[in-house]
Amino acid sequence: MTADPRPLAVCLMGPTASGKTDLAIELLERAPAEAGVRFEIVSVDSAMIYRGMDIGTAKPDAGTLARAPHRLIDLVDPAESYSAGRFRRDALAAMDEIRAAGRVPLLVGGTMFYFRALAQGLAELPEADAGVRAALDAELAAHGAAALHAQLAAIDPVAAARIHPNDPQRVQRALEVWRLSGRTLSDWHARQHLAGCPYRLLNFVLLPADRGLLHARIEQRFDRMLACGFIEEVARLRARADLHPGLPAMRAVGYRQVWEHLDGLTDRTELRQRGIQATRQYARRQLTWLRGETGAVPLAPATAVNTVLRTLGALRDHPG
The missing domain is CATH 3.40.50.300 (P-loop containing nucleotide triphosphate hydrolases)
Incomplete structure (x- = not known):
């Protein structure tokens, strides 16, 4: 070897x-x-x-x-x-x-x-956006982490299965990527070396x-x-x-x-x-x-x- x-x-x-x-x-x-x-x-x-x-x-x-x-x-x-x-x-x-x-x-x-x-x-992902992040923070405060995770599961079940529901920071980042680009986090990862x-x-x-x-x-x-x-x-x-x-x-x-x-x-x-x-x-x-x-x-x-x-x-x- x-x-x-x-x-x-x-x-x-x-x-x-x-x-x-x-x-x-x-x-x-x-x-x-x-x-x-x-x-x-x-x-x-x-x-x-x-x-x-x-x-x-x-x-x-x-x-x-x-x-x-x-x-x-x-x-x-x-x-x-x-x-x-x-x-x-x-x-x-x-x-x-x-x-x-x-x-x-x-x-x-x-x-x-x-x-x-x-x-x-x-993977090279879209840069963070203050406006989108603020909106997600408001949703987290209003509806809780479980609701955001359910939202992620509906658009990107692969990422949702990998990210724990009690990890709101990573859930929010995955949702932010989707809202900014129209592509899921899993898709970004799959397409990049x-x-x-x-x-x-x-x-x-x-x-x-x-x-x-x-x-x-x-x-x-x-x-x-x-x-x-x-x-x-x-x-x-x-x-x-x-x-x-x-x-x-x-x-x-x-x-x-x-x-x-x-x-x-x-x-x-x-x-x-x-x-x-x-x-x-x-x-x-x-x-x-x-x-x-x-x-x-x-x-x-x-x-x-x-x-x-x-x-x-x-x-x-x-x-x-």
């Missing part, structure tokens, strides 16, 4: 609160001696890109970042939009810099659509030992966020005249629930319940996506580091 000539990059995927960051840091510190690899971390997280959104995104603190710098966090203001296409461009630029420095990119996160964009490329990836991606998936343990970790982490000032963080964002609940940044898991609490729609107990429930639903969608990642190496938490190091060692001894 011909060796793959592309430079190596390692992807560490997993659901929220599964321990990806801790695993990445341990790999960063142990891999040079045990596998002959020097890593640098690239974040693959659609919420950590936003500045000022630190507590609710579980962004690594200053001490952790000093110990293990992360690229692609704090990139944009919450009022700005950020696409999967832009992530792909930013990630590849960061990976090229890491490679030029003699290190290996370690891509860590739970935004599966970003991982797919990196691996497969993206995707670019692939200039890196050889070695994929690992960190899976919880059981669903109950993951739920417990989610609950504990949300409680820590509240104790560390999550409500106050959202209050500062909410005080800005240019931010509103319809923005992608403010739709991030947890932020929407805290915003509703600050609007007086829930008390603190209900905020906690809704925040934990929303995070569990997000983790469930991530796990569904991860089960479709063929060729990825599954990692059990107890043996994850050693599994990755052994795989890298074998790759070093038998490249290609």
Whole structure:
């Protein structure tokens, strides 16, 4: 078999609160001696890109970042939009810099659509339109996510089957493409050749030992966020005249629930319940996506580091 000539990059995927960051840091510190690899971390997280959104995104603190710098966090203001296409461009630029420095990119996160964009490329779609997006936001507020998903299913059943009903941002984007072009998102994808990836991606998936343990970790982490000032963080964002609940940044898991609490729609107990429930639903969608990642190496938490190091060692001894 011909060796793959592309430079190596390692992807560490997993659901929220599964321990990806801790695993990445341990790999960063142990891999040079045990596998002959020097890593640098690239974040693959659609919420950590936003500045000022630190507590609710579980962004690594200053001490952790000093110990293990992360690229692609704090990139944009919450009022700005950020696409999967832009992530792909930013990630590849960061990976090229890491490679030029003699290190290996370690891509860590739970935004599966970003991982797919990196691996497969993206179709060239119509640019976002503020008027169409505003109309879709109004429909979402008036009728709910299920109604928009039903609308998508009527015009593009293939996309509707792929996009979860509880993912309104992607549902709205698919509807926006249809309204702007008269062509479905599936048709755009089918007619275009995707670019692939200039890196050889070695994929690992960190899976919880059981669903109950993951739920417990989610609950504990949300409680820590509240104790560390999550409500106050959202209050500062909410005080800005240019931010509103319809923005992608403010739709991030947890932020929407805290915003509703600050609007007086829930008390603190209900905020906690809704925040934990929303995070569990997000983790469930991530796990569904991860089960479709063929060729990825599954990692059990107890043996994850050693599994990755052994795989890298074998790759070093038998490249290609």
